[in-house]
Amino acid sequence: MLVxxxxxxxxEKDSAPYMQEFNIDTKGADVMVLDVLSMIKEQDNxxxxxxxxxxxxxxxxxxxxxxxxxxxxxxxxxEVVTADKLVIRPLPGLxxxxxxxxxxxxxxxxxxxxxxxxxxxxxxxxxxxxxxxEDRDKLDGLYECILCACCSTACPSFWWNPDKFVGPSGxxxxxxxxxxxxxxxTRERLSELDDPFSVFRCRGIMNCVSVCPKGLNPTKAxxxxxxxxxxxxx
Amino acid sequence: xxxNVTNFxxxxxxxxxxxxxxxVVLALYSVFIVGYFLTTSDLDYAQWSGFFQQTWVxxxxxxxxxxxxAHAWIGLWTISTDYIKPTGIRFxxxxxxNLALFTYVVWGVQVLWGA
Numbered sequence: 001m002l003v004x005x006x007x008x009x010x011x012e013k014d015s016a017p018y019m020q021e022f023n024i025d026t027k028g029a030d031v032m033v034l035d036v037l038s039m040i041k042e043q044d045n046x047x048x049x050x051x052x053x054x055x056x057x058x059x060x061x062x063x064x065x066x067x068x069x070x071x072x073x074x075x076x077x078x079e080v081v082t083a084d085k086l087v088i089r090p091l092p093g094l095x096x097x098x099x100x101x102x103x104x105x106x107x108x109x110x111x112x113x114x115x116x117x118x119x120x121x122x123x124x125x126x127x128x129x130x131x132x133x134e135d136r137d138k139l140d141g142l143y144e145c146i147l148c149a150c151c152s153t154a155c156p157s158f159w160w161n162p163d164k165f166v167g168p169s170g171x172x173x174x175x176x177x178x179x180x181x182x183x184x185x186t187r188e189r190l191s192e193l194d195d196p197f198s199v200f201r202c203r204g205i206m207n208c209v210s211v212c213p214k215g216l217n218p219t220k221a222x223x224x225x226x227x228x229x230x231x232x233x234x
Numbered sequence: 235x236x237x238n239v240t241n242f243x244x245x246x247x248x249x250x251x252x253x254x255x256x257x258v259v260l261a262l263y264s265v266f267i268v269g270y271f272l273t274t275s276d277l278d279y280a281q282w283s284g285f286f287q288q289t290w291v292x293x294x295x296x297x298x299x300x301x302x303x304a305h306a307w308i309g310l311w312t313i314s315t316d317y318i319k320p321t322g323i324r325f326x327x328x329x330x331x332n333l334a335l336f337t338y339v340v341w342g343v344q345v346l347w348g349a
Contacts, residue, residue, distance in 0.1 A: 160316040164236045193246075196312070197236040200246035229247050 001025055002081065004036055006047070007089040009096050017096065019087075020044075026077065033065055033072040033080065033088070037100075049100040056213060059148030063100050064089040069150040069211040091153035093162065106162040107149050107169070114166060114174040114192075119185040135181035142176035142221060144214050145169060151208035151218055157201045164197035168208035168218030171199060175221035178228060190225075190232050199225050240328055242308045249308045256301035263298040292346045299342040303335040 002024045009017035022040045034054055041047050049072075052058040056074035063072055065080045066087055080086065094102040120129065152158045152167035166174065174193065177183050193199045199222060208218040243249050274281065285291060310331045318324040 157316070192235050195236045196238055196241045196246040196249055197315075198246070200250050201312075226247075226250070230251070233245075233247055 002036070002077070002084050002086060004040060004086045004088065006040060006087075006099070007096075008047070008099055010046070010098055030076050030078045033063075033075045033077065033086070034061055036077065036086070037061075037072060037088070048098045057146065059146035062091050062148040062150045062153070062213075064092055069154045071148055071150070071213045074213060091149055093153045093159040094149070102149075102153075104149060107147075107152055107167065110152075110162070110166045110170040111147065111173060114170050114177070115185075115189065116173050116177065118177065118180060118183050119188075120182060121184050129182045131181055138179045138181075139176060141216055142172055142179070145172050145176075145216060146214060148213060150211045150213060151216075154207040154211045156205070156207075157203060161197055161201055165201040166193070166198050168202070168222070171202070171225060172216060172218040172221045174199075175225050178225065186228075187232065190229055193225065194229055194233070199229070240325070241311050242304060252304050253308045256305040259297055259301040260305065263294065263301075266294070286346065296342065296346060299339055303339050306335055307332060 004022045004024050005019045006022065007017060008014070008020045022043055024036055024039050026036070026039075032054075034051060037047075037049055037051075041049075049063070050060040051073065052060040054061075054073045056071050059071070061072040062069060065072065065075060066082065066085075068080070069091060070080075072088075077086070088100065090096050090100045090102045094104060094107065097103050118129075147169060149169060151172075152162075152169045155165075155168055157165050158167040174189065178186055178189055183189075202219070202222045204219055204222075206219045209216075209220075212218070238244070241249055243252060270285070271277070286295070311328060314324050314327050314331075318327055
């Protein structure tokens with residue numbers, strides 16, 4: 001029998017958040033954490049969490065499982081459970097709307113700030129902007145980000161300054177557009193990042209790398225942005 | 235772009251670069267001064283004073299003092315903007331740090347070039 005302790009908070013009814021325990025019988029199967037959440041939902045249908053694709057593509061069910069952020073849908077119990085106990089909390093650092101549902105406004109605001117789309121001031125071609133295969137290869141390890149927020153909410157620099165520090169997820173995307181051969185606004189993009197918070201608040205502790213469910217490396221991308229800033233300014 | 239007026243060099247890049255440059259200076263000076271102690275036997279006041287009479291030792295030492303001031307300003311400013319959220323308290327903390335560092339620099343000049 002698995003004992004699952006989940007974070008509960010309904011601001012309309014509860015004066016403070018609390019942890020609630022559920023006994024879950026998985027019949028010995030190594031199911032995903034998301035399956036366990038749906039079993040809890042069967043016991044108590046007031047329990048709230050986000051989910052959609054249930055296969056690690058949409059990034060809706062990012063949460064903190066036994067102390068580590070990840071996607072509930074692709075995290076098997078065998079990967080997180082110790083001593084038949086599982087503690088599930090919402091992503092750390094973001095305001096809780098209800099139970100495991102967090103307000104991601106600040107996370108999206110930082111993403112919006114880096115202008116996550118191609119900017120090109122040359123006339124649009126008749127069909128499409130072409131890219132050499134080797135230039136396309138540079139986007140590998142960057143474009144795969146699904147914005148689940150597991151990395152940014154595992155980052156202390158983002159906890160302390162979510163309004164100023166872009167965060168690992170946003171910076172990974174910033175680099176994805178800085179390095180894109182079809183983008184012509186590299187200088188302008190860099191000048192937007194040259195302050196003590198946006199990029200430089202990263203202290204390189206690499207929590208982002210350790211939790212990314214897609215195996216991406218935001219710290220490396222941040223290093224590349226620093227190099228570009230340095231080359232641009234010296 | 236996030237605007238700041240209390241950090242060292244206005245730009246995140248210059249602060250970052252200076253933090254690394256000053257760290258290298260501090261590391262070199264540490265090796266230098268520890269090496270001096272290890273290689274000098276029976277160190278007395280005359281020898282110590284004579285060592286600091288050399289212009290290059292004074293310049294290196296003063297560069298180190300400036301490096302401490304810059305390194306500490308950038309580091310403590312960063313810590314204060316992470317952990318001290320009320321603006322008034324943060325501002326006072328930064329002012330006290332900067333005053334102390336300024337004092338160290340002036341004091342350092344006095345020690346190095348004073349009588």
